[in-house]
Amino acid sequence: MNAVVENVAAQGVDLEALFSESHVGEVIEQLDRELVGLAPVKQRVREIAAFLLVSRARAQLGIESELPSMHMCFTGNPGTGKTTVAARMADILQRLGCIRKNTLVTVTRDDLVGQYIGHTAPKTREVLKRAMGGVLFIDEAYYLYRPENERDYGQESIEILLQAMENNRSDLVVILAGYKDRMDTFFRANAGIHSRIAHHIEFPDFTQEELLQIAELMLERMHYRFDDNSREAMKRYIANRIQQPNFANARSIRNALDRARLRQANRLFARAMKGERTSSDALTLIDAEDLLSSRVFQNAAT
Amino acid sequence: MRVTQGTFSFLPDLTDDQIRTQIDYALNRGWAISLEYTDDPHPRNTYWEMWGLPMFEVRDAVGVMYELYACRKTHPNKYIRVNAFDATRGFETVRLSFIVNRPKVEPEFRLVRTEGPGRSIRYSLETVFPDERDRA
Numbered sequence: 001m002n003a004v005v006e007n008v009a010a011q012g013v014d015l016e017a018l019f020s021e022s023h024v025g026e027v028i029e030q031l032d033r034e035l036v037g038l039a040p041v042k043q044r045v046r047e048i049a050a051f052l053l054v055s056r057a058r059a060q061l062g063i064e065s066e067l068p069s070m071h072m073c074f075t076g077n078p079g080t081g082k083t084t085v086a087a088r089m090a091d092i093l094q095r096l097g098c099i100r101k102n103t104l105v106t107v108t109r110d111d112l113v114g115q116y117i118g119h120t121a122p123k124t125r126e127v128l129k130r131a132m133g134g135v136l137f138i139d140e141a142y143y144l145y146r147p148e149n150e151r152d153y154g155q156e157s158i159e160i161l162l163q164a165m166e167n168n169r170s171d172l173v174v175i176l177a178g179y180k181d182r183m184d185t186f187f188r189a190n191a192g193i194h195s196r197i198a199h200h201i202e203f204p205d206f207t208q209e210e211l212l213q214i215a216e217l218m219l220e221r222m223h224y225r226f227d228d229n230s231r232e233a234m235k236r237y238i239a240n241r242i243q244q245p246n247f248a249n250a251r252s253i254r255n256a257l258d259r260a261r262l263r264q265a266n267r268l269f270a271r272a273m274k275g276e277r278t279s280s281d282a283l284t285l286i287d288a289e290d291l292l293s294s295r296v297f298q299n300a301a302t
Numbered sequence: 303m304r305v306t307q308g309t310f311s312f313l314p315d316l317t318d319d320q321i322r323t324q325i326d327y328a329l330n331r332g333w334a335i336s337l338e339y340t341d342d343p344h345p346r347n348t349y350w351e352m353w354g355l356p357m358f359e360v361r362d363a364v365g366v367m368y369e370l371y372a373c374r375k376t377h378p379n380k381y382i383r384v385n386a387f388d389a390t391r392g393f394e395t396v397r398l399s400f401i402v403n404r405p406k407v408e409p410e411f412r413l414v415r416t417e418g419p420g421r422s423i424r425y426s427l428e429t430v431f432p433d434e435r436d437r438a
Contacts, residue, residue: 100362101362103361127369129369130359132361132364133362133363133364134362168364171362
């Protein structure tokens, strides 16, 4: 056994072999392909992947090192892809051998915090049990702590979570997500959580070009398409929409496309009633007209 | 007397690592795990006390072990068994069941003869708990 270790130590390890073995490259490529923008996020994912590979190589050489803490916190505005990335994270971490199962348990405050005294702890433990071996994703994590109500049971839940995050590091990865400003308040009140999370990742807002790219990707997945006119219309739509209140990045784009699809269906139907035949081409095309009749443009005009 | 019920019961007691590996095997086949305990291992005592509900949503052995440790802490001197249920036939069927905890001193069984009509003899088994045995 010792001889083997020495032998390996003399040769060093083949990081490249480890890399291709783990198929991490594919996952990262997929991330690059399917998620537009988000450069800091992708960068951090790459770093984490590299770090885990190096730790594995070190373990092969028998260099003792404590298991890295993989808990993460995603902050960013609505619709910047926090939940989407979290779902990918389970896949990535499993391929890297950081967790054993490719399971993602998504919970919010309701699933963790009980309604009366003594209800919270079993509820939180139940969730932790379900997430063991995988990723526990807590969406809108700042709701866990309600400063205005000092008898709130959220605090109890946070304490149990903290304990699990510390003691079951090898079995569980906790990912918190929430809007930046509210998460800051949350961490200010719970300093213990902030220091137990190794990776704080900020999701930037999308630029207009990125949003257009996202729109095209979404349409492609739904088997629709733009023509040149409607692409131009979409560009103008995005430029207008960004300045209006309640803009939620990719989510607003998805909603806009959903409404455009409704209008397209309505338009095709109206035409068909007039006796026109509908070609398969027309069925997949989102016309400029479908976008331009949006309320966003009316508001901009007035 | 060492009670031999369920899988692996003729082997030495499983270590925690071995128990975890077995549970992993069951979970990987999509079976749900439940824990049950009893003080009376009589062969006809089929329904043991349930330790919580069957864990249909747990996907990793660590979650089950967590419950097992809790159950052992509460009932260190009772029998605890792990059951694995298979739902492929549309109802939960026990596919694997093994004992993971035994009392320090196990009960014994006594043969009881009862005379029936026409001088016929009926036989049955009765559990003799350690404290009763000491009294006798």
